[in-house]
Amino acid sequence: MAERANAFDRVLRQAGGPETFDVLAGRLPGADLTTLLLEVMRHRSRALSPADVLRRYGHDRFVAPAQVPFRRLRRAEDAVLSALPDEIELLTLAPVAPLGTHSALGPVDQNNVISTIRNSEVAADPTNALALEAALRRRADPTRPVRLAALQRVVRAQRFEGAASYAHFTLFAVITAGRDTGDLAFERTHAAEHLAVLTAAVRACGGADAEARVTVLDERFERVAAELDATPDPDRPGGRGYYTGLCFKIYGKGAEVGDGGFVDWTARLLGNRKERLLISALGIDRLS
Known part of the structure; x- marks a missing residue:
């Protein structure tokens, strides 16, 4: 700093x-x-001369081709999509989002996002854009839950450590938006669905060891966690300022490959505390 x-x-x-x-x-x-x-x-x-552009291309980590071969990524994408229920609509998201999409909804430093000069920013997480789309649909028809998914190549400006860490990578994201109907019914139903979809997707990619680990952030969600096919993970250090109620991680192929939980984004976007939103995502590059 x-x-x-x-x-x-x-x-x-x-x-x-x-x-x-x-x-x-x-x-x-x-x-x-x-x-x-x-x-x-x-x-x-x-x-700038052509030589200047080539020189920049040679050392700028944001513009280099993906390290994972295309055919491996494509096979993983197809495998993941095979686990997606027909009831969840698959969208093709734009590669950019409105300025502030990531920092205004979640606690993300704007310097970790690639901002453009046209009041937009390069996609860093498809769940944020899916949340915006869900909010528009919920505002148009608040009686219907919204279930969306997307595959998107995203870019993040912060540096990551480790062999499987890249400046840009593909995420498979799923979100469900709806209204609180009491008795944590929304949370219980859709948390189970997200975990089922994500673990099935990991298995479809060859991860026979697919596992979900759940962290309760609010004691009221203990009963939600108890109904899930997941391992308790009470000591998880990250995500506590990002998620509310309950969050989870997905493991497979010997590594962490996914993350998710409940957030208050649609409640804030629509100005209605009764709105509920569950988001989750898998890293395709790690699954390929």
Whole structure:
């Protein structure tokens, strides 16, 4: 954090000081800022030669091809989709989402997302975009639950450690949105469905050791966890500020391959505390 602050202070001095930042960050309307930045990018791109572009391509981790061969990824995608029930609608998501999609819904630092100059950002997690689509559908017809899925190549700006860590990767995501009907009926029904779909998808990819591990974040959800075909995981350190009520991880092929849980995104998007949302995802690159 200190290194980032020092770099920001240095750049700010070169750019003209806090007054410049105030104009760009707040006082300049969004459309005008986009116009300015588009012209800046056009000016800078004109100064680039083909050799400059090739040099950038050679060392920029965000633009390098996937490390996992295409046919392996495709086989894993097909296997995962074979486990998806017909009742869950499969969408083809756009590669970008509105600016703030990831940081406004979940506690995600905007610097971990690739922001664009057109008030959008590169997809970092398909569950966020699926939540937006679910909110629109729930607003149009609040009487019907929304069950959606997607396969999406996403990009994340933070650096990950380990052999199976990539700057961009494919996620298979499932979300279910609906209304609280009492007695934790929504949570009990759809948590079981998500775990069944995800573990079946892992097995379809050859993960005979598919396993779900569940963490209860709210004691009221103990009864939900008790009905699930999952191993208790009370000491899970991550996800406690991201999920509410209950969350889970999916394991297979000797590694962690998926994650999910309940979030309050549609409740906040629609301004209705009765709205419920369950999200989950599998990493296809790790399953291939």
